[in-house]
Amino acid sequence: METELYLPIKGFLEEAGYNVKGEIVGCDIVALSDGEPPLVVICELKVSFNLELILQAVDRATASDEVWIAARVSAKGKGRESDRRFRNLCRRLGFGMLGVADNDVVSVIVSPEAPMPRKNARKRSRLVREHQRRKGDPTLGGGTRKPIMTAYRQRALACAQALQQGQLRPRDLRDTAPDAAKILLTNVYGWFERVDRGVYALTELGVEALKRWPPRPVNEVNLPE
Numbered sequence: 001m002e003t004e005l006y007l008p009i010k011g012f013l014e015e016a017g018y019n020v021k022g023e024i025v026g027c028d029i030v031a032l033s034d035g036e037p038p039l040v041v042i043c044e045l046k047v048s049f050n051l052e053l054i055l056q057a058v059d060r061a062t063a064s065d066e067v068w069i070a071a072r073v074s075a076k077g078k079g080r081e082s083d084r085r086f087r088n089l090c091r092r093l094g095f096g097m098l099g100v101a102d103n104d105v106v107s108v109i110v111s112p113e114a115p116m117p118r119k120n121a122r123k124r125s126r127l128v129r130e131h132q133r134r135k136g137d138p139t140l141g142g143g144t145r146k147p148i149m150t151a152y153r154q155r156a157l158a159c160a161q162a163l164q165q166g167q168l169r170p171r172d173l174r175d176t177a178p179d180a181a182k183i184l185l186t187n188v189y190g191w192f193e194r195v196d197r198g199v200y201a202l203t204e205l206g207v208e209a210l211k212r213w214p215p216r217p218v219n220e221v222n223l224p225e
Contacts, residue, residue: 001047002028002045002046002047005045005047005070005071005072005100006022006028006029006045007104008100008104008105008106009029009043009045009070009098009100009106010022010029011106012098012106013029013031013041013043017033017034018031018032018033018039018041019031019032019033019034027042027043027044027060027063028042028043028044028045029042029043029044029045030042031043039065039066040063040064040065040066041064041065041066041067041068042057042060042063042064042066042067042068043067043068043069043070043098044056044057044060044067044068044069044070045070045071046069046070046071047071047072048071048072048074048079048080049069049071049079049080049081049086049097050071050080053069053071054069054089054090054093054095056069057069057093057095058093061093061094061095066096066112067094067095067096067112068095068096068097068098068112069090069095069096069097069098070097070098070099070100070106071098071099071100072099072100072101072102073099073100073101073107073109075102081097081099081109087109087110090110091110094112095110095112096108096110096111096112097109097110130150130151133151134149134150134151134154135151135154138154149213152183152188153189153213155176155177155179155180155183156177156183156188156189156191157209157210157213158176158177159173159176159177159180159183159184159191159192160191160192160202160206160209160210161210161215162176163192163200163201163202163206164202164207164210166201167195167196167199167200167201168199168200169198169199169200170184170185170198170200184200189205189206189209190203190205190206191203191205191206191209192206
């Protein structure tokens with residue numbers, strides 16, 4: 001029950017110097033600091049961390065100086081408190097997270113003053129590079145069950161299409177794909193086979209791939225099959 005979390009959280013906030021009361025104008029916990037005007041702290045309680053708790057905190061943010069969310073932490077460490085995405089969401093919103101263990105010990109998971117997650121330059125450059133290399137818009141957003149038409153797959157298909165006309169060397173495909181030599185050598189999809197030194201041909205898997213993804217205008221989005 002959420003009420004079982006009240007006393008541990010109340011004690012935690014009182015130790016921090018606040019005057020704490022429960023169920024104030026729809027808020028689970030309201031804590032006031034000494035002084036005028038007082039610092040207003042709101043804490044919302046749930047049995048476990050979830051989206052509803054975040055939404056409640058968003059609703060309380062305009063009426064407070066500081067917002068905390070609190071919940072019972074998972075004994076097996078599989079709760080939302082272990083999800084970095086959930087913690088980062090709280091950081092970006094400026095919310096604190098308090099975890100209550102089975103023995104009622106309260107721990108600070110995220111401080112409301114915690115810095116926002118730093119931008120990952122490597123991930124950012126990967127997004128930009130893939131976006132710029134991909135020709136047109138070949139994949140509908142939101143799908144996860146079908147292979148994604150990445151820029152790499154597009155270049156591999158271009159190599160496969162060229163090999164339909166007969167055996168070729170990597171240098172013959174440089175205009176088709178600058179990294180053709182690597183694509184043919186690594187053969188990620190099993191579409192190519194080396195038939196002689198530096199000479200490649202199309203496999204049956206490659207033929208099937210061209211049937212599945214026939215050439216089309218680059219600005220056309222692939223509709224679901």
